[in-house]
Amino acid sequence: MASPADALTGSDLGLGIDAHAFLFGLDGVLTRTAGLHAEAWKKTFDTFLRAFDTHSLRHDLPFDQRADFAEHLDGRQEDDGIRSFLASRGIEVPDGDPDDAPGTETIRGIAAAKRWVFVSLLEARGPGLDQGALRLLGAAADAGLPCAVVTSTEQGGRVLQTAGIADRFEVVVDGAVAAERGLPGKPAPDGHLYAARELGVEPSAAAVFEEALAGVEAARAGGFGAVVGVDRFGGQHGRRLWESGATAVVTDLADLLGPSGELREHDATG
Incomplete structure (x- = not known):
């Protein structure tokens, strides 16, 4: 090389x-905006993991805004990135429906939550x-x-x-x-x-x-x-x-x- x-x-x-x-x-x-995406994913996944761990009696590590973002989310389509990150924690959730509300424990619900957080950050800080x-x-x-x-x-x-x-x-x-x-x-x-x-x-x-x-x-x-x-x-x-x-x-x-x-x-x- x-x-x-x-x-x-x-x-x-x-x-x-x-x-x-x-x-x-x-x-x-x-x-x-990569930083905004990373921050939005952290807010989204940390919220998801807290709720998921509570009713599943688990204790997962929180989302690492640098390492987990670069490894699983950066540059990937949302659904693929979500599956990759959850798999790293040994978690599976259903795909769900395109109109799942933010916070629903599905791939589409997690994606909807992240998009809402990202747009909020984008409007507040600019690109x-x-x-x-x-x-x-x-x-x-x-x-x-x-x-x-x-x-x-x-x-x-x-x-x-x-x-x-x-x-x-x-x-x-x-x-x-x-x-x-x-x-x-x-x-x-x-x-x-x-x-x-x-x-x-x-x-x-x-x-x-x-x-x-x-x-x-x-x-x-x-x-x-x-x-x-x-x-x-x-x-x-x-x-x-x-x-x-x-x-x-x-x-x-x-x-x-x-x-x-x-x-x-x-x-x-x-």
């Missing part, structure tokens, strides 16, 4: 003249735009590169509108679109591949930017030309992004730009 330095300067990165389109994750890539991502979006626009968002969150379109950047993207594939189109969630590559088709580009000619391990795995499985992992967690997360298939890992998307803000061009020698 190439080192971070090699990946950022080599022609296989897929940026500049090598890339025909950019595909972005949302939470933790374009915005700082927190990432400045490095804004610079990269500006450079992409100057270069005439079309952009898409691929996110598992049901409220992806709403977050983009709230952030004021919805008009920067030709295609948005969020959780609602994925459900409508029957697209499996990350780490399956279907959402990324759908976005690439809508943009009219081959995956090998597109660069993907993802913060979630599941998103990196999805992009690699889809055969995308470059997969840039965005390390917002620190610690071991950067290493795990490499292990999941990232061709580059950065802590700031502005690192991909030249000193004057233009996209770097890459030659065959790196």
Whole structure:
């Protein structure tokens, strides 16, 4: 595997003249909403576990906002993430119905509770735009590169509108679109591949930017030309992004730009 330095300067990165389109994750890539999601999941699961343990005579560890979020929820569709986390605690609940009320001990009830908490946090704090991502979006626009968002969150379109950047993207594939189109969630590559088709580009000619391990795995499985992992967690997360298939890992998307803000061009020698 190439080192971070090699990946950022080599022609296989897929940026500049090598890339025909950019595909972005949302939470933790374009915005700082990954933290809001993690907080919403903690509030939701801790409430669920307290109630579940009371009547089941159990004592489960509370939700770890960092480790459990990164391992089970980050980048995944809600239902898949909920099942993964509950399985880590040895808990099974029925799927339930789409109209289950928040707090119902079902997959859909837990998802409804989390969405309510997340929207409340989003309205109170805003999405927190990432400045490095804004610079990269500006450079992409100057270069005439079309952009898409691929996110598992049901409220992806709403977050983009709230952030004021919805008009920067030709295609948005969020959780609602994925459900409508029957697209499996990350780490399956279907959402990324759908976005690439809508943009009219081959995956090998597109660069993907993802913060979630599941998103990196999805992009690699889809055969995308470059997969840039965005390390917002620190610690071991950067290493795990490499292990999941990232061709580059950065802590700031502005690192991909030249000193004057233009996209770097890459030659065959790196």
